[in-house]
Amino acid sequence: DGGITQSPKYLFRKEGQNVTLSCEQNLNHDAMYWYRQDPGQGLRLIYYSQIVNDFQKGDIAEGYSVSREKKESFPLTVTSAQKNPTAFYLCASSLGLASHNEQFFGPGTRLTVL
Amino acid sequence: GENVEQHPSTLSVQEGDSAVIKCTYSDSASNYFPWYKQELGKRPQLIIDIRSNVGEKKDQRIAVTLNKTAKHFSLHITETQPEDSAVYFCAAPYNTDKLIFGTGTRLQVFP
Numbered sequence: 731d732g733g734i735t736q737s738p739k740y741l742f743r744k745e746g747q748n749v750t751l752s753c754e755q756n757l758n759h760d761a762m763y764w765y766r767q768d769p770g771q772g773l774r775l776i777y778y779s780q781i782v783n784d785f786q787k788g789d790i791a792e793g794y795s796v797s798r799e800k801k802e803s804f805p806l807t808v809t810s811a812q813k814n815p816t817a818f819y820l821c822a823s824s825l826g827l828a829s830h831n832e833q834f835f836g837p838g839t840r841l842t843v844l
Numbered sequence: 845g846e847n848v849e850q851h852p853s854t855l856s857v858q859e860g861d862s863a864v865i866k867c868t869y870s871d872s873a874s875n876y877f878p879w880y881k882q883e884l885g886k887r888p889q890l891i892i893d894i895r896s897n898v899g900e901k902k903d904q905r906i907a908v909t910l911n912k913t914a915k916h917f918s919l920h921i922t923e924t925q926p927e928d929s930a931v932y933f934c935a936a937p938y939n940t941d942k943l944i945f946g947t948g949t950r951l952q953v954f955p
Contacts, residue, residue, distance in 0.1 A: 772948050773945040775943075827937075829874070829940040829941065830937075833890070
């Protein structure tokens with residue numbers, strides 16, 4: 731399924747804790763993305779990165795942070811500042827610009843705040 | 845701002861009937877329009893896409909049409925089968941470097 735993996739599959743967090751979601755790809759893709767999926771709201775972009783050591787905020791970046799130290803890795807940290815973090819998180823990658831290239835998605839991480 | 849509207853939010857059809865999902869977009873510079881299918885508990889996967897230099901594209905039972913003047917594009921599924929049951933998302937690019945997704949259509953095909 732495209733060589734992009736996410737871990738863990740399920741994650742539980744107590745309020746006030748930061749948590750990091752892993753995303754790895756072996757497709758040699760330059761661009762990587764993080765989306766949040768809530769029922770009835772489609773996929774909303776959190777952060778994206780087109781090249782190593784560079785990333786941009788998406789539409790709902792508040793309360794999240796990312797890093798892109800390696801081409802194949804794009805971890806997402808959900809901080810305690812995120813008011814409603816319970817959701818399904820999807821990572822994706824593409825060979826180049828989103829305006830021209832298919833995005834390949836990982837299997838997702840379901841985060842639940844207890 | 846950028847926006848992609850998708851209708852309907854739910855669609856139920858009898859096996860063998862056709863299904864049509866419509867999307868409208870706001871960025872007139874958009875020129876790539878993918879459709880993704882997400883089965884229950886699984887990741888979204890690209891099923892078909894269209895670029896602005898064509899008005900229609902077909903792949904077996906699936907087709908997509910594009911009207912750039914009206915800024916809308918549609919997914920057509922003919923001879924629906926139970927395995928077509930899923931959530932379908934349209935998307936359009938904004939500022940070349942990101943995709944804006946529609947809110948999804950839950951398609952149910954009844955045998």
